[in-house]
Amino acid sequence: MSEMATVPRRRWRPALTVSMAVALAVALVVAAFAMAAYNERLGQQERLRQAEVQLRILAGSMAAPLAFDDRSAAREYVGAQSSNPDVEAVGAYDMQGALAAGYTRAGAPPPPRNVLGPPRMDGARLVLTAPVTEDGTVLGSVYLRTVLESPTRRVMRYAGFALLIVMAALLIAVLGAASAREAEAYRELKAEIREREKAEDALRQSQKMEAMGQLTGGVAHDFNNLLMVASSGLDLLERTSDPARRERLRDGIRQAIDRGASLTQQLLAFSRRSPLKPEVVDIGQRLSGMLAILDRSLREDVTVRMQLPPDLWRVEVDASQMEVAVLNIAINARDAMPDGGTITIEARNEPSGRPDGVGDMVRLAIRDTGVGVAPDMVSRLFEPFFTTKAVGKGTGLGLSQVYGFARASGGEVGVDSVLGEGTTIWLRIPRTTKALVAPPPLAGRPSALGRDRQRVLLVEDDDSVAHLVEEMLRELGYEVKRVGDGASALDTLRSDPSFQLVFSDMVMPGDIGGLDLARDISRLRPDLPVVLTTGYSAAAAAASKEGRRVLVKPYRIEALAAELDAVLAGPSSRA
Template sequence: MKNNATGLLDALAEVEKRQEASTNLAREMGGDAFFIFLKDEETGSYAPAQGFLQSLPGGSSWRAFLKQASECNVFSGEVAFPDSKTLVSAVARSFAEAILVLVGRDLSPRWDDIAPGLPLLIRLLKTEARVHDALGRERSASEAVTHATHLAKALDRARRDVSATSLRLQQLNATLEQRVAEEIARRNEAEAALRQAQKLEAIGQLTGGVAHDFNNLLTVIMGGLETIGRQLASTSELPQLARLMRAQSMAHHAAQRAATLTARLLAFSRRQPLNPNSIDLDRLLREMQELLTSTLGEQIRLEIVGNAGLWSVFADASELEHAILNLAVNARDAMPNGGRLTIETGNTWLDDDYVASLPEPVPPGQYVLVAISDTGIGMDKVTLDRVFEPFFTTKETGKGTGLGLSQVYGFVRQSNGHVKIYSEPAHGTTVKIYLPRSQAEPDRQEQRNTPSATMLKGSEAILVVEDHDDLRAYSCGVLRDLGYQVFDAADAASAIRFLESSNGIDLLFTDVVLPDGLNGRNIADHARRLHPAIKVLFTTGYTRNAIVHNGRLDSGVNLLSKPFTFRGLAEKVRKVLDE
């Protein structure tokens, strides 16, 4: 059944074939009808996705079905309807954004046969729904323009026909036309902002998925290059050793640049796991001053204007430093003949009227502002409209990736903040970042000593769970080189079986995203039930809700982000084991 069901699931991607394909899929799974109900992001209610049947077999209402199923707190079994003599039997499966329902009698569907394709299908249906909503709003705006045009023509005819009240009608006409023009302009502006926000969201989903695969590959590439470098450094007998070392160094440098680009993609798509704390922003800027000065060069004068009563800000300090540095680099490139860069901080309040005018959701309240202003060449409106798009750049080929501002945008939005850019040609640019105020005292960062290679070794037993074969082999190799007892598993089921038969595992090192419906968090929970003292270290190249919620790493979770290096893995494993 699996191949046939997968083919029928693929057919659901086409709207015009969706009704027939859903009927065929239902029969394949032993039922009469198959539905996908999508969750409305604004109301939280569910409705059939576009192209699916709008009623259950026998004429029963799907609204009544969902209501009764919700009241019973189940989505399976038999549900009777007061408006129908038909007894409907249904089995459902819930996702975060959708509910799948199979209707029929004596159902025992094999969901696993279609499970691999469901996340992508649901994402496609959600995108269709957003596009459908956007087109509906666009049609409403067009109808408003048509209505306003007809109204203006009617007023013109009335003005010509009624000479006794012509002056009054002219006054009314002028007033009404102005109001209509203002309303049309307001709607057009809101529609444009909405379309831009939806476009950025769609691009973010795509780039996040690409970054996940790249991070797995980059970990293997960087690990292999590090191994080659260590081997070359330990010998002096090879001919052309210097040339090989130089080639290895160049390749490793390129891989690190690729890892940086991938991190920026994750930041834009808001899939970077953040670890926010309470930060003294003025203190952070003072610590960055030397770095910023060297980055800007001698031609640009840096001025930092602090605030004596500045509130603490709640954000990830490392990502905030990256955002400020990215903006400083952009400002430097916009001032080729020199100029002044001013960084100013302050306390502010975003009121209800202001946040209501924004296309993205931003809660009103207290925020800490950091404004970065330059005296550079500035930007026109066309450039400003695209400035946060990834890979969009006005720089020459080879001089910019187009990911700096998109990284800033993703970090600020994931931090529940707001970013605004003001710019005019020849009048410079100001970027204002608003981050939520923290009520806690700022954290004090302690100096951390770098451990020696000997201190990173160990003899504990470690279970490595990773579905990517080359990455699993690399991770196990690193840990064995450090002296650990290493066991490995390619999936969650194998890892759980091993944990149930073993009593001597000190650390579980597991990928978060795994096949077959289970993830690293499921393995960790099972491991702690079996071995309460076991330590857990997660790794991932793309955050999911298993260990990250609302963009923030769950409390008490240890995470090593991909791509990681030999030293990074060694230090993190030793740190977790020693806690």
């Protein structure tokens, strides 16, 4: 939670706030007036250019009338300028500067005498003068006074600008108001999302507590039954001398212990902490080899069909756990078909489409023709101790083992079910490109005489466990010395180098645990093999990742003998 709190979150902000809308509207007005001023200047320059062109044309046409002092022709040329509504006054002047012909539309008439000069502004009017020449001889001059833009046209133009600005400002105001409403709606949505997340958290916590209650109750119920069998068996074992009865009682106690170990392994598999032993598996070959055990586990009215293409990709899984998962699914399918039916086991490759093959999966599906599962129960099928069967018909741990196996193998599991048609439970397991490894040849077991000459250093902090393991090792013919922690074990090995093997628990008091001890021994005595043992799955998984040999508790004397014989058989099998 603390790590999440330090991560900066990107906060959503509205696209347009009210203040942003006002600022944008002001900027738009300023830009519009600036553009209007610029256009005004450009318009004046263009009208000045047009007036100068008109004046030059007038001066060119007046050369002949002024040269021949034809006042009538001069008046006609001057009067022709009346066709331009912007022209207010026009005048033609002789060589002495006297007015020869004039025209006035509005305002003052042309001046009586013309004075040549550059263009000038007379209020809102433009005044231009130009000489009339012919072959370099000045014959007279012309005068032109024109309006740059009529008041009506200017009012219309600015009114159009103002209308556009007002409409744009209104549009921006509407957008700003809409954005403000959107921001408010977003805040309300965030508040609703927070409330919903709180409710979902509360629901998840409730479901978690419900599952924990089921788990605790189921474990207590099953282990109380197992303890009852073991306790009663021991009591009766002390009260009888009949060898046959004592043998039956011992078998019952052994079965109770084995069931307890199996229950623990299934719980660890559900929590994904079971120490798996992954190996490269030909899934088609492995499933085909399960036909015999499936036939023995299912009824005669249940038919098993397998559809396994020959080109199935290899996977890296714990083969025994995979077989247990398939068997658990098949048994559930059998129980879902009280009148018999067909179980179809099929597999296929599911390529990811990437050229490097990352994401390629193998899909394994087990389909039955049973009664199906109600939709409201599908999501709970993998919960521990959840079962749809009658009391005493199932523990509710079979499918939880399937879930734990799939997750621990890096894959996933799911259920598709239709009431009255059947159920399909599928697993998707990552593909591996590793090659299959041929099984090693079985090593011969050392003789009892050889064991008598071999010393084992036992490292175990629990006195009761240590006493029983010592007895088992001596029963197997080993000479045993026991210490209670890792530091004492290292001191013993430094003072006495005659041990041939170290058998150590993993979880011990002190700074040196079993895995740390194995590492220290590898540095101190690289030739000395170490076998670790634990009932704590996380420790077993950590040791397995380093390639250490681990014997998982509880174990039988036969398993202990096989593990130690395998380690002592040769250097290739040492940790």
